Amino acid sequence: MPGLLGELGFRCTRFLADLGQLGVFSWAVARALLRPPPRIREGLSELYKQGVLSVSIIVVAGLAVGMVLGLQGYSILSRFGAADALGSMVGLSLLRELGPVLTALLVTGRAGSATTAEIGTMVATEQLDGLRMMSVDPVHYVIAPRALGLMAVMPLLSALFITCGIFGGWLVGTGLMGLDSGRYLSSLQANTDFRDDVVGSFVKAAIFGVIVALVSTWRGYRAEPTSAGVSAATTSTVVSASLSILLGDYMITALWGL
């Protein structure tokens, strides 16, 4: 029993210490983002790697989710004689929940894990120490552009996911189920509130972007300088960022109704 308590105490202490270090790291990243010189070339390169290279996966996933929503939604709504509301059902589901959450999970798996692996490898091969020895702050040169890239692409990719999803729902609704295209779109338009649904969706995606950016860069930065350490850090990024997104989603919805 004392051993168990000791272990529990050790884990709690380590968790709190990790949280404190993450706070310090986040502050350092925030300061680095504002400090000159701006790392424009590195930032653009990250936008390309994390954003442009994620477009195909987001388009395919968005279409697939929208089409499934179209099939399931039509089947359920038809039972209540409300098949005309398919557009609003697909659109609101995507805007309020599925768009930001699934985009964040996909970006975590594709770009977040790659970011952790890249930074972790730089740690293991002493590239960050090399930067320090050249009087260059690795947080400014390596971490901040990657974090900014992830934060910037998340709302944009989420918007793309939602658009593709709505299109997928429309394809199934009008193409397969014979729903009128005008009714699908008018239902979507009539029941979507710009501030609550559209802006809220962007805000949610932006918050998820911050979570993925900080978790993935932090895990890479703190990776053990071995191949096993980099691998563990990458796995840890996917697990902790995914759980943080899902728990964060609940908190945001419960607190602000977004």
Added chain:
Amino acid sequence: MARTRFGVLMPAAPSPHVLLRHVRRAFGRRVVFDDLCCEFPRGNITVIAGGSGSGKSTLLRLVGGLIRPDAGEVLVDGRDVARLRESGLAEVRQGLGMLFQNGALLDSLSVFANVAFPLREHSDLSEREIAEVVHESLRHVGLADVDALLPGQLSGGMRKRVALARAIVRRPSLLLVDEPFSGLDPISALRIERLLVQLRGEGGLTLLVVSHDPPSTLRMAAHLVALVGGRAVQGPPRTLLGHADPRVRALLGEAIDPALVAAEEER
């Protein structure tokens, strides 16, 4: 010049470039250094030798300010890097270059961009001037026509030479070199050794070289710091060949007594 107690002017002994005083450093429960004192003369090559895990690379990282000691002073040109803030460390590092064991080249940048990196970060040189300095530095280490290659496309020896070109491109006064010969064939190792000796001869550079290789140590080092049991034994290598401690002599290539190995294992 320094005045003696009798008022006679005597040439002052040159101050060491790097001085470690009573340094203690532990990683968790493992104490690497306990009361380590040693010095590194200016304008000379000092080889740091020691067994695996004796703290050779740790010593270089302490001097570079990459890690801090738990106690003691690490003086570089009289400034204690152990107590400097990041801005102060950045100043000290302006006069310092480091060649890491695996080169530590930025793998997303080409050879040219890697060597040009410190100049682009810290100088007002135009791109044309940077190109001149970079090519001069690459020529210095015997490389040409490698500008566009990525570090992943280079052999181990070439990578080290590019890293050396980057380390010296800003003409530092102190160069830290971590295991420059590891993983290299004898010819590449000899080429790197000659480069290090040449660098010292040209600019009066101080070099701290971590090495396991006794023949090269005896050829190039003016001073040796042997790390044995968490402490430093230092002096000219040829003098230390006759040192009383067999572990020191073993670091200089003397045939190792099996009883010594057994004693080390037990320790």
